[in-house]
Amino acid sequence: MNAVLTLYRTTIGKKVAMAISGAVYVGWVLFHMLGNLNFHLGPQVLNDYAHKLQDLAPVVWGGRALLLAALVVHVYSAFSLIAHNQKARRTGYQGPMRSQQTNAAAKSMRYGGVALLLFILWHIADLTLGVLGPLHGLVNFYEGAEHGFIRGEVYHDMLLSFGSPISLAIYVGAVAALSLHLFHGVWSAVQTLGFDQASTATLWRSIAAFIAGLVLVGNLSFPLAGFAYALSGVQSQDVITGHGVKYYNARPIAPSSPS
Amino acid sequence: MKVTLRVWRQAGAGGSGSFKDYPVEVVPEMSFLEVLDVINDELVAKAEEPIAFEHDCREGICGSCGAMVNGRAHGPGDQSTLCQVHMRQFSDGDLIVVEPWRAEAFPVIKDLVVDRASLDRIIQAGGYISVRTGSAPDANALPIGKPLADLAFDYAACIGCGACVAACPNASASLFTAAKASQLNLLPQGQVERTSRAIALVETMDAEGFGSCTNHGECAAICPKGIPLKAIAQLNRDLVRARVVGSPSKDPS
Ligand code: SF4
Numbered sequence: 001m002n003a004v005l006t007l008y009r010t011t012i013g014k015k016v017a018m019a020i021s022g023a024v025y026v027g028w029v030l031f032h033m034l035g036n037l038n039f040h041l042g043p044q045v046l047n048d049y050a051h052k053l054q055d056l057a058p059v060v061w062g063g064r065a066l067l068l069a070a071l072v073v074h075v076y077s078a079f080s081l082i083a084h085n086q087k088a089r090r091t092g093y094q095g096p097m098r099s100q101q102t103n104a105a106a107k108s109m110r111y112g113g114v115a116l117l118l119f120i121l122w123h124i125a126d127l128t129l130g131v132l133g134p135l136h137g138l139v140n141f142y143e144g145a146e147h148g149f150i151r152g153e154v155y156h157d158m159l160l161s162f163g164s165p166i167s168l169a170i171y172v173g174a175v176a177a178l179s180l181h182l183f184h185g186v187w188s189a190v191q192t193l194g195f196d197q198a199s200t201a202t203l204w205r206s207i208a209a210f211i212a213g214l215v216l217v218g219n220l221s222f223p224l225a226g227f228a229y230a231l232s233g234v235q236s237q238d239v240i241t242g243h244g245v246k247y248y249n250a251r252p253i254a255p256s257s258p259s
Numbered sequence: 260m261k262v263t264l265r266v267w268r269q270a271g272a273g274g275s276g277s278f279k280d281y282p283v284e285v286v287p288e289m290s291f292l293e294v295l296d297v298i299n300d301e302l303v304a305k306a307e308e309p310i311a312f313e314h315d316c317r318e319g320i321c322g323s324c325g326a327m328v329n330g331r332a333h334g335p336g337d338q339s340t341l342c343q344v345h346m347r348q349f350s351d352g353d354l355i356v357v358e359p360w361r362a363e364a365f366p367v368i369k370d371l372v373v374d375r376a377s378l379d380r381i382i383q384a385g386g387y388i389s390v391r392t393g394s395a396p397d398a399n400a401l402p403i404g405k406p407l408a409d410l411a412f413d414y415a416a417c418i419g420c421g422a423c424v425a426a427c428p429n430a431s432a433s434l435f436t437a438a439k440a441s442q443l444n445l446l447p448q449g450q451v452e453r454t455s456r457a458i459a460l461v462e463t464m465d466a467e468g469f470g471s472c473t474n475h476g477e478c479a480a481i482c483p484k485g486i487p488l489k490a491i492a493q494l495n496r497d498l499v500r501a502r503v504v505g506s507p508s509k510d511p512s
């Protein structure tokens with residue numbers, strides 16, 4: 001423990017902490033994306049998957065605790081390093097300063113990070129707590145938007161969110177920011193942990209680009225598909241369990257039924 | 260050809276400074292420092308204060324020279340120090356902006372001269388090996404594999420010019436520190452202090468007010484000696500190993 005704390009005291013130690021906590025999130029993002037790809041298999045499959053996950057309460061809550069801890073470590077370390085780095089050059093270049101190597105992903109890490117932090121709050125409010133229903137109701141192309149958020153009706157809730165152009169724009173922007181963050185973050189983490197040697201440097205650059213691309217395409221697929229379904233007038237009774245003939249789920253639903 | 264140098268002039272440490280333009284007639288064969296010499300001759304003739312700049316070898320090996328030229332550390336040219344830049348790399352009529360390195364750990368002393376003693380203090384903290392003195396050991400007594408010897412030698416090529424710090428968006432000395440650590444950490448002679456060296460160098464680098472590495476790669480792109488970015492990965496690895504695996508009894512802190 002002492003060793004870890006004295007390591008954390010150094011800037012490199014904080015970077016290692018960011019790399020490890022970041023890796024936790026890379027794993028989570030990939031897992032989350034794979035689960036959500038069930039969206040493309042229809043309401044029945046997605047809802048069943050979600051319910052199975054909910055039944056594993058200890059795992060869910062353990063995962064949430066781990067994610068929260070990783071988030072705290074990642075964000076705290078980031079701010080403390082940014083503060084340290086800003087002190088390192090109080091007087092900047094008065095003439096031009098041209099970068100030779102860096103890219104937009106590397107330069108936008110801190111801003112993208114803050115954007116992602118805000119997005120996490122939005123996302124939890126939207127699809128975990130389900131408190132954004134009234135907001136989504138303002139402009140929504142999904143026919144079932146009037147039912148608002150229905151706990152357990154994951155497919156419906158996603159259509160509710162993606163049917164709103166405002167919400168869709170937020171998701172698309174966040175996925176783009178996430179992909180950019182990972183493009184630099186994954187490679188940077190590998191470098192920070194000291195794995196990156198000459199022979200593997202380009203390999204890890206490619207792996208980072210691949211993960212970033214995968215996350216971009218995968219996570220854009222369901223918001224865009226959801227919006228397209230909403231536009232094409234998907235019927236809410238086909239989506240909401242118990243109301244459609246097509247998809248039957250034994251779980252009862254709470255809110256109002258459009259008899 | 261005629262160029263104009265827009266040079267940062269600052270009377271002394273801590274004071275404020277500003278750019279001043281110096282139109283000058285040059286020939287393409289002139290080195291960058293020779294142009295500064297010519298300007299200084301003219302300034303002295305006019306009884307004005309010459310531009311202060313650091314230089315010594317003028318052949319790219321001592322690490323004395325260096326300035327930000329048109330926003331690039333050491334000016335145009337691949338793996339080159341400022342003294343190795345020539346006027347043929349510019350065009351007639353160019354405006355060339357010359358500014359000192361900027362970092363809290365490199366306070367400006369005068370004009371283009373900055374105080375880089377902070378780099379020396381990093382080396383003092385652990386950039387050495389302890390050896391038994393006496394007659395020189397037999398050269399072949401300690402075999403070292405060629406790839407490892409080459410790599411250590413490449414790291415040893417760092418001339419401490421400070422361009423990596425100057426070019427880094429965070430004013431980090433990671434590349435310098437990594438080169439100084441790894442040139443010893445990779446060799447058998449450096450093993451005794453490998454743990455304490457990694458810790459001491461990194462903690463001194465932090466304490467001197469250098470920033471931390473965010474892997475932009477600006478340093479390696481302009482390093483006149485071509486120190487690669489993987490040097491920093493090696494330093495990170497050595498520090499983690501020192502802290503997590505290394506024996507605490509060797510720990511200086
Ligand atoms: S690492 Fe390169 S740029 Fe940095 S001080 Fe050494 S020689 Fe100069």
Ligand code: FES
Nearest residue numbers: 317321322324342
């Ligand atoms: S003067 Fe020695 S490296 Fe330029």
